[in-house]
Amino acid sequence: MSLVVQWGDCQTGMDTQRYMKVRLSIIQNNIMKKQRSVLLIVALFFSTIMLSAQTAYEADSAELKLSFSTYLSHTDKYASGFDICSDKDGNTYVCGNTRDKNFPATENAYQTKLNGSADVFVVKYSPAGEIIFATLLGGSNREHHSAITVDEQGFIFVSGGTESEDFPVTEGAFDESFNGKGSWAGDIFVTKLTPDGSNIVFSTYIGGEVEETLSGGCIKVDSKGNVIIGGLTKSKDFPLTKGQISDSESMHGFIAKFSPKGEKLLFSYTFGSSTWEIVTGVEVDDKDNIYLTGATFSENLPVTDDALRKEIIMPKSGGINDHYLAKIDGISNNITYFSYFVTEGFATTPVKWTSPNKLVVCGSTETNNFPATTTLLCDSIKGMQDCYVALFNSETMNLEYAAIFGGSEMERVSSTGFINDYTIIIGGTTTSPDFPITENALYKGFPTCEKTFNSSFLGRKKCFVSIIDTRNNEILNSTFMGSGFLFNIYPDINGNISFVAEAGQRGEAGDTGFPITKNAEEPPTYAMIGRLLLNVPPEPTKEELYKDVTVDSDILKSYVAKYELSPGFAFTITCDDGQLMLHIPEEGSVPLFPKCDNTFFLKTSNYEFSFNTGSDGEVVSMTMHPDGGDDVICKKIEE
Template identity: 25%
Template sequence: MKASVFGTLLLVSQLSIAQDWAFIPNMGQWDLPVLAETAGSGAKLYLEANALTWQFEDRSDIHRVKEGEIALKDAVYRSHVYRMHFQGADPSAQITPVDHSMQKTYYNFFHGNDHSRWKGGVHGYGEMKYTGLYPGIDLRVYSSGGNFKYDLEISAGADPGIIRLEYDGADSLYLFQDELHISTTLAHIVEHKPVAWQIIKEKKVSVSCNYILDDNILSFHFPEGYDPLYPIIIDPSTLIFGSYSGSTSDNWGYSATYDSEGNLYGAGIVFGTGYPTVTGSFQTTYAGGEGGSFACDVSISKFTADGTDLVYSTYLGGSKNELPHSLAVDSSGQLIVYGTTGSDDFPMGEDAYDNSFGGGDNATVTYVVQFSEGTDIYLTKFTADGTDIIGSTYLGGNENDGMNLGDIAFNYGDHARGEVVTNTAGDVYVASCTYSSNFPVSPGAAIPALQGGQDGIVAHFNADLSSLVWSTYLGGSIDDGAYSIRLAPDGTFIVGGSTNSNDFPVTAGGLNNSFQGGSMDGFLVRLNATGTSILEGTYIGTDSYDQTFIVEVDEENNVYCTGQTSGSYPVTAGVYSNPGSSQYISKLEPDLSALVFSTVFGSGSATVNISPTAMLVDQCESVYVAGWGGTVNSGWNPATGSVSGMPVTADAFSTTTTGSDFYFIVFKKDLTDLLYATFYGSPVANDHVDGGTSRFDKKGVIYEAVCAGCGGLDDFPTTPDAWSTTNNSTNCNLGVIKYEFIYLGPSSGFSVSPDEGCAPLNASFTNSSLAATSYFWDFGDGTTSEESDPDHVYTEPGTYTIMLIALDPESCIPEDTVYQTVEVYGYPEALFDMTVDPFSPIAYNFTDQSVDAATWFWTFGDGSSSTTQNTFHIYEEPGVYTVCLFIENANGCPDTICQELTIDAVSQLVVPNAFSPNGDGYNDIFLPFNFSLIGFELKIWNRWGELVFESNDPNIGWDGTYKGIDQEMDTYVYTVGGLGEDGQDYFFKGNITLVR
């Protein structure tokens, strides 16, 4: 049984491109004049203060070299740059990202050893804006449908005639059918006929607009004019790139790993020539690389566990070239990278064990990646979010370190062998190689001195890479390389690799204590916990070619290894095998004295099929191996072959192959049978990896890095919701695979909907467990279920932890458990009080007295409403009204309360408490009001009891005079009397203040 979790492409051009372009602002990580940078559709774009600079590149010949189509000496690299200069523009115009266009993915830049240039958490944006490019004119740059676009925004009254776009570096520039054509050696660009419009009285009005080209200067003309009182937008529409060959997104895959949450990390190298200083076309041969044709940095990307999103992408490197060899993640989620560098300014930690570059001899790997001053090992540990470096250090002497350059490099990518691992404390262990006689070793090292040409090395660092705990050489008199390392349960270290030394330090009791012959052998050694002693050691191999690439250790300290052979490798009784094949698996006793079992697998040919990238022995002692083979490997070394003819099972992901694919295989415990085998790859492209380790996690999930889609092909198998399902590059891209093999036993998993809400919450559980025969649910509230997909009602508020156990009693691990939480919220209590306004009997105050309310909505029964917590309302006529308060708490749980309010027609007198008869037309007359008094009588007395006003007309009030004389500012007594509609006499009395 198996499950394809995801496959995706990392489309890297200055780190990443998916569909729309990411404009990455320069926060100090790049030199000026670059203010922002983006890439896509086969081009790079640099945003400058008064220009847009385009760069196109053609690296297709390197693909042809890797495929064996042309010789390296015949390969050519081409590039073409042109610039659109804003002639006469304000060089101080502000260029800022548009906030609402910020993308989720962020980028981390670790260039060189100047910490001020390290920038983490730099988000890409979908849109940038030049404000004040010309007086009253802004420029907006963005992408749409994967294509670059720009708009010129002209304010009312501004002059579009001052816009002049000067093109520099194009081979030809011409107008045809109202479109601008820009020809270069690598691309033909078309800017469509410009579209212009104005918004006039809230309507979009089209404005006729066309280009004027005077030599190499472009401007805009409005043949039918425009309204200068309104702004204008000029949109030259989409730039289409076509008929070019080349890529700015060449990104080769090397290494992959995982963390405890199932996130996938992929690493490769990304080629970038840096900011172009000249325009026009140029070319160089592939003989170089640093600072030119194939200058590269390490690119690292973290994907979510389901592959649907890219968490971050990170550059890592100095001014020269770097490679990643191996990745590991510690228990705190911190990524560790091991690789090689040719830079003397590689990013170093503040307390680095060694911050000086040792260098060595000139070396070139994978045809084109050059290290003119040699290589050192680097080790770097990132923070969990990738935005900063916890520690980083060089490791090496004054000759080449870390790069497997000896005669034991057999496969394409073997130059980047070696491995990094970590323990629960976060300490870092690395297995690698060196040519340096002054490589740093610790006192009492198992082998304190260089023994020959290239030796293996093993080193132990503390968690922040500030201290070398111990280090030792590991080799004989010729060439040796330590490729793989594991921490054994007993505290020792198992190291595997390859050697052609007949004096490699094996021990007398080992399985093979002498060199077995042929061009090289594999080896296994067990080091003590301090690196001071080789406890056991043995050669692995035959009298022909043999290598050991990956080692594993089980819980009983037994040692497993896999590698290649072209000899008669021993096959023990009772195991599955493909006789005559060239890949082997062996299990040895903990003391390396004897084989427990051994087999060969493959196509039955002595020509190797795959170069191994990962191995696992799971808790059930099933054995997993991953690798790749095909044209890229055989083009490098004709002694290698393809994956054709290797065994596959009926339930394989793919039972057919082009011969150049990845290959995954799983064996039962003790290798007694084949559980699963499949090809994985593109139907056309020659999938491979350019070096480095990938990994299985302990659950049997492979996290594999791929150099995919080379030659600009778009056929790497991806899942529908993967972060990127298309290859927007015209050459290679880092592809990553997460593929699950369910052979440990049940794999428990579920989703719940909804996972939060108000009580009572009706939760539906969807079981996604694999390989289970029964289930047990605990809902966290004292109830359980054995259904596959139950529903459950939570009646009380609280946080509930749901446990699902998936069971299969027949499996070696009979159960798997997973937990999730559901949050059930309580309800608020709606309460309010209402009181009549003492001075306005038809006006009421409504006071909220609710418990746990966060929002309020009042309805007053007359069609009116309010959303304030406490409110006030005036009714226009008497009647019976239902007043309701609707509330929700912060979790969205509602409650409602309603009360009836009766406003009596005659009992309510509307009267102000003051008036100001100053002739301004406001509040000049004192006139109480009642809905329905009959026989209205109003009287007003001053403080001496003198009647100063009297009226029997309900429409005539007091103007503040008596006998034509303005009365003093004072308080007066009023009475209102009359007969109500109910036949009763009503009388009202009160005070009124006259204000002057």
């Protein structure tokens, strides 16, 4: 960086840092024999110029700052299924399931004690990380795999799997009776809670005689208050409004919409029939159109003429899937777009929409057949599974941006969101020590001591957050976030990122590496809850804070004098048209601005100056308050 610097009567266009070093050397030689206190004023001028240069040339960035991070709950290690969201005020909502008999439920919560072997929990955190309320929700058996969202009024919607015949449902709900009574069977529940978590507004079952499971993130509320959920079913008698299920041996992905009071099933469809089918992502736009993603092994899905890919690409090995992307009209509930999308990837494919017309789909893949439109760090798959990011125009469903990136081992993308219509945040886990981390990362280190946990499918992996500018094809920030089995994020309307991780032990030793901002005793297995702040606005400057402070002209004139810093070296204070000026011998002058009647500051420095009066009210000295140093009193001297 090169800029013009004005110092006294000297002007230069040389490099700022070099100029400062040269000038400092000259000044130090001039005052070498003077007292140490004189050097304070050198620091004053240097801090003034340095801060001016930094402020004027600071570039836009995607800096992350940790707001809070803390433990919560003994989790259900068999099916944790955490989910997270936030509201317009920056509050964070988390759900999951727990076996913790000492779960920290709050007073007046809907349910304060564990009812079954594992219950769902719902917790609301303030932006500072304080628990606003925490409640349990469940019957006498077990709840699992839950999802959460919140509407504009603060009502909380939770859905998940239940094996409890006595799960709390409300009178008049769509289905008040438990259906899945077989071994390892169960229904899905859909529940609306009051904003304070103290009561249920409505609660219903949906399911058949075998088994249903909800996918994380797969509950949304549209502008009319309708509730949309997605997941999988193995029940031949699962309630549908269109089509039918021919057997109870295969899995089927489903999407369902309930009325605002939970009393009607407005529509319910299934997709696919194979050994593994599931709807993995659900999203709603401002016209109530529904977008969904899913994992499949099924041929002959209802692809549309404008599909990006019309034929299935069967995965080469187990544990990975082909995927699809669909759009359902918000008025007719008809499918308006359906396409196979990315193959040979893990099931999870999160999807998010933002105004006016952008849709992002993320996931992982091991195929080089990914329809990349650009190169982001690499032009081919580097590891066993790499991340992918795809941006669509939600009106035309045209693919506008698609890229892959990752390390030499394995990545799993679990959640995504927007900062704006071209900047995307993704969160997930990686086993790659060389996963792309940026220079401005909050946490750069990959803990090699946890390598043994990273080698298995269920092993603990390193969590990450990456921010991608699709317009300029650039990773703005990419950081590690500790080790965990699962990791979900949710960016709010300001781009701040709430996160939840299953970071606990699950029977394995080892430090998780998650930062802790609150004193807490580490439980055996737990969720990590936290919030990252993006591009935190700077604290108001003194000029902004005290811009309305004025001082009477007679008071200002009373400060006009010389003030001795050391023998032979004195400051001069003048007042020109109501503006106090601090003059430094041989070096120039700088304006002083008022905090109050007797204390003044510099615009671009933390130095302050206050004027002191004697018993007769006359000014006798000026005190210089250096940043981090001892105060220096400068005695007023006569001309």
